[in-house]
Amino acid sequence: MWGAVAIVAVTLLLAWLIIPRLHRAPPSRAEQSAADQFPNDAFPSTYKPLPSRPTIIRNATILTGTDREMTHASILMQDGKIKAVAAKVPEPPGVVIIDGSGKFVTPGIIDIHSHLGVYPSPSNEATQDGNEAVNPVTAYVRAENSVWPQDPGFTRALAGGVTSLEILPGSANLIGGRSVVLKNVPSRTTQGMKFPDAPYDLKMACGENPKRVYGEKGGPQTWMGDVAGYRIAFQKAEEYRAKWRRYWKHGGDRPDRDIGLETLALVLDGDIPVQMHCYRDDQMATMIDVAKEFGFRIAAFHHATEAYKIPDLLKKNHICAVMWADWWGFKMEAYDAIPEGLAMIDHAGACAMIHSDDPIGIQRLNQEVAKAMAAGRRMGYRITRAHAVAWMTRNPAMALGILDQTGTLEKGKDADVVMWSSDPFSVYSHAEKVFIDGALLYDRDNPKLSPRSDFEVGQENNANFGGAGQ
Amino acid sequence: MRTLSSPPPRGEVEIRDPALDAGERISGGGNISAQPRTRRSSASSTSPQGGGFAWRFVFAVGITAALVGPALAQQPTHAPRQLEARPAGARPRLAPASGSVAEPGGAAILIKNGRVYTVGPLGTVDHGDVLIVGGKIMQVGQDLTPPDGAKIIDAKGKPVTPGLMASATDLGIVEVQMVAESNDSGPGLDSGRFDADDTAGPHEPERAASAAFDVADAINPNSTLIPIARIAGVTRSLTTPDIGEGVFRGQAAVIDLGNGPHLVDKPKAAMVVNLTTGGGQNSRPTLWATFRETLDDAREYWADRAGYHRPGGASNQRAAQIDLDALEPVIHGSEPLIVNVDRASDIRQAVAYAQANHLKLVILGGAEAWQCARELAAAQVPVVLDNDLNLPTTFSDLGATERNAARLDAAGVTVIFQPQADDPGHYARTITQIAGNAVANGMRWDHALAAITANPARVFGIADSYGTLEPGKDADVVIWDGDPLDVTSAPTAVFIKGQNIPLVSRQTRLRDRYRDIGAKNPPFEYR
Numbered sequence: 001m002w003g004a005v006a007i008v009a010v011t012l013l014l015a016w017l018i019i020p021r022l023h024r025a026p027p028s029r030a031e032q033s034a035a036d037q038f039p040n041d042a043f044p045s046t047y048k049p050l051p052s053r054p055t056i057i058r059n060a061t062i063l064t065g066t067d068r069e070m071t072h073a074s075i076l077m078q079d080g081k082i083k084a085v086a087a088k089v090p091e092p093p094g095v096v097i098i099d100g101s102g103k104f105v106t107p108g109i110i111d112i113h114s115h116l117g118v119y120p121s122p123s124n125e126a127t128q129d130g131n132e133a134v135n136p137v138t139a140y141v142r143a144e145n146s147v148w149p150q151d152p153g154f155t156r157a158l159a160g161g162v163t164s165l166e167i168l169p170g171s172a173n174l175i176g177g178r179s180v181v182l183k184n185v186p187s188r189t190t191q192g193m194k195f196p197d198a199p200y201d202l203k204m205a206c207g208e209n210p211k212r213v214y215g216e217k218g219g220p221q222t223w224m225g226d227v228a229g230y231r232i233a234f235q236k237a238e239e240y241r242a243k244w245r246r247y248w249k250h251g252g253d254r255p256d257r258d259i260g261l262e263t264l265a266l267v268l269d270g271d272i273p274v275q276m277h278c279y280r281d282d283q284m285a286t287m288i289d290v291a292k293e294f295g296f297r298i299a300a301f302h303h304a305t306e307a308y309k310i311p312d313l314l315k316k317n318h319i320c321a322v323m324w325a326d327w328w329g330f331k332m333e334a335y336d337a338i339p340e341g342l343a344m345i346d347h348a349g350a351c352a353m354i355h356s357d358d359p360i361g362i363q364r365l366n367q368e369v370a371k372a373m374a375a376g377r378r379m380g381y382r383i384t385r386a387h388a389v390a391w392m393t394r395n396p397a398m399a400l401g402i403l404d405q406t407g408t409l410e411k412g413k414d415a416d417v418v419m420w421s422s423d424p425f426s427v428y429s430h431a432e433k434v435f436i437d438g439a440l441l442y443d444r445d446n447p448k449l450s451p452r453s454d455f456e457v458g459q460e461n462n463a464n465f466g467g468a469g470q
Numbered sequence: 471m472r473t474l475s476s477p478p479p480r481g482e483v484e485i486r487d488p489a490l491d492a493g494e495r496i497s498g499g500g501n502i503s504a505q506p507r508t509r510r511s512s513a514s515s516t517s518p519q520g521g522g523f524a525w526r527f528v529f530a531v532g533i534t535a536a537l538v539g540p541a542l543a544q545q546p547t548h549a550p551r552q553l554e555a556r557p558a559g560a561r562p563r564l565a566p567a568s569g570s571v572a573e574p575g576g577a578a579i580l581i582k583n584g585r586v587y588t589v590g591p592l593g594t595v596d597h598g599d600v601l602i603v604g605g606k607i608m609q610v611g612q613d614l615t616p617p618d619g620a621k622i623i624d625a626k627g628k629p630v631t632p633g634l635m636a637s638a639t640d641l642g643i644v645e646v647q648m649v650a651e652s653n654d655s656g657p658g659l660d661s662g663r664f665d666a667d668d669t670a671g672p673h674e675p676e677r678a679a680s681a682a683f684d685v686a687d688a689i690n691p692n693s694t695l696i697p698i699a700r701i702a703g704v705t706r707s708l709t710t711p712d713i714g715e716g717v718f719r720g721q722a723a724v725i726d727l728g729n730g731p732h733l734v735d736k737p738k739a740a741m742v743v744n745l746t747t748g749g750g751q752n753s754r755p756t757l758w759a760t761f762r763e764t765l766d767d768a769r770e771y772w773a774d775r776a777g778y779h780r781p782g783g784a785s786n787q788r789a790a791q792i793d794l795d796a797l798e799p800v801i802h803g804s805e806p807l808i809v810n811v812d813r814a815s816d817i818r819q820a821v822a823y824a825q826a827n828h829l830k831l832v833i834l835g836g837a838e839a840w841q842c843a844r845e846l847a848a849a850q851v852p853v854v855l856d857n858d859l860n861l862p863t864t865f866s867d868l869g870a871t872e873r874n875a876a877r878l879d880a881a882g883v884t885v886i887f888q889p890q891a892d893d894p895g896h897y898a899r900t901i902t903q904i905a906g907n908a909v910a911n912g913m914r915w916d917h918a919l920a921a922i923t924a925n926p927a928r929v930f931g932i933a934d935s936y937g938t939l940e941p942g943k944d945a946d947v948v949i950w951d952g953d954p955l956d957v958t959s960a961p962t963a964v965f966i967k968g969q970n971i972p973l974v975s976r977q978t979r980l981r982d983r984y985r986d987i988g989a990k991n992p993p994f995e996y997r
Contacts, residue, residue, distance in 0.1 A: 338981050
């Protein structure tokens, strides 16, 4: 008995030492202390900010991501952080000063829904690593174990101003596995890209895809079958968690470990929110009830083509809508999408944002936001660009739980910054310089600062241009 | 705002590049103002439609005078001069008879005070007017006087362009891509095209030759995609079979996006062939063998069609008779042959084969076309492409780049844009964004506009009636609230064959149905 207690105590101590600060803004955890028993970081981040020099972009139009537009303003980046955003900023010794006249500065773009690395370019049988479509519930897989860091899509996204992105498993499964948040830096390893301290998310999927994949392979065959699938999975997770809690409290035989149920238990504990692929409004409403039944948190509905029909429900339940500007009609559940959807949700006071789900779309999320903003304006909403920029910066950071680190241009945050050649909501604007943690990762005017993946090395006969595809 | 370095005389054509307003610098300084399309340049170009220029000129002026009558006499002198500059494709059969004014869409409409991008020899007419009578463009110029009873629309200085043409789309033949019974886009069901997030759908092998497949059999004027595309300024589509398995995919048609019921303007506007390997498709040599054999069959068959069923005749052909029938205009070089290929070596091989066999080749896809831009220009082979595709998605498009269109255009290749290629019907409205991005990556603005108007009109055989704002052509006209190639712009008015199209679609109806969710006493559907 005392031996067991000692083991638990040592385990607790080790866990406390080894896995500090794993959880975003930890709330009062008195009720949840047992959850810390489930290990939650088997593949720790080795990301280190690249070397940088203190840098000022001077006299630019700055969209801070906090609903502010500052003209003739400057931003100082130092030691990887934003040190100041103001009309005048201090000039530390050795500072690099970039003339921002006529330029725009925004926070680095964050794409909350990408399959770069798991469905990389080139796309062939050997590289299709996004859907573990062998079982409708595969909570045991992690996107980070599929990410191929040499996907040339990362470099193209960087040239489009994307500094952070969430890589998700695909939507073949009801529960697809864990997603991972990356800083968009070149690295030999996925761990080297992994956003430090970003929470994991769980990818789940509503609707047609699981039915199509499993309808003739044992189910689910129907939407009600989908819903039953989620509930059965979380019922098992509840039982699993209860078993471990009993063990932690009372000892006895150590339960068998199940890494899938472990992930779901962390979801039940609120440590891992759910990113939920869901198109139809009625299905979203059903998922809100399922989440309430088991007490897990849905951070956002992704694709959410009909979310504009239920902004009140989304607002009340603090769930974001993650959307395209104008995709529609490719399948039945996307038939009702409208270009004004994102703006309508935002207008109702709910949380909305853009996403790509696409290696081409991720390169111009600024244009997608521009289209959504323009559609909203045409229906009479007053939407400033200072506000709309949050749809690709602040709001995704919030939904990913990394708003303390990035997503806005505020003192003390990571210096993830894009300088645009002109108003980023014009088709003619380019990301000219992209900084991640203050380091200049991409410079449109300098081919040497245009990362190139291994895959494209030695392909100069085909591609005599920079790695970012320009 | 930047204008020509030496302002043109009043009444002359002024060409400006809206891209420059956005702070965009076009590399090499080669902006549009370097080559303004003046009356002089148009006079030297004469008519691309061939002879009869003088006759048609007289005819067009005559018709105009008969219709507009006294109004013309009040014109400032420069306006008729602009008309004289180019009566253009005003073929007699297209010029409206005076009695046609009463036809639907036939009332006279005068669009006043626009920045009129004619994409024709008149270039850009600042403070320009477009007079529409009987569904046709009657006159383009400054300070036109409307005939009695004409509806007058003030464009308030905003851009006015021809209606746009989206090429290689499935507009009219698909409602929901993954709903099989609503998808007529290919010889067999192939729903394998959707986002990487999704998983492959049903799939059936298709027979090698399906040249007889004709999209014109399936065009649905009530498709919701049509209003959604046209209220974004798209008034024409080259609707093509999709690119799936097999070599011959079938015949494309040019349709307009008007109110129907008959949308097909030109059936059999092109034959579509897929010579790209991968995705379940055979290897290149197998594809090429099938391609050559089928065309050889067609030549042999057409050399003695009557003898097809006679002993010793061509009835031992591998391909079906209906397919061989469909290939007649292709082998005789009168119908464009659209070949889907990306790799530079495939493009070169297609060009060589087309030249040797006198085929009218058009490249679709063409990710690496820029690598053989000079050959394509010399062979006068146009390229239809979604220029946003800049990733090495296969080993056939390792050279994909957003500079593709700019490089092709600079080399003199005719460029035509396809909307977002993964679903070009639903996303027909992305045609302006794709053109705008090509400009952002170095293409001339006016050439990018031509790539979604005049170029596809010419290549797919409807330049007589569509593609530019010129007297005698169908009145496909769009008034924009900003630079038509920018992503925040949208039409404020759309005319198709003179019909003023309401800016309403299923999507605007859904928007209006749900825009007041928070209202008191909400209607039933909100509860």
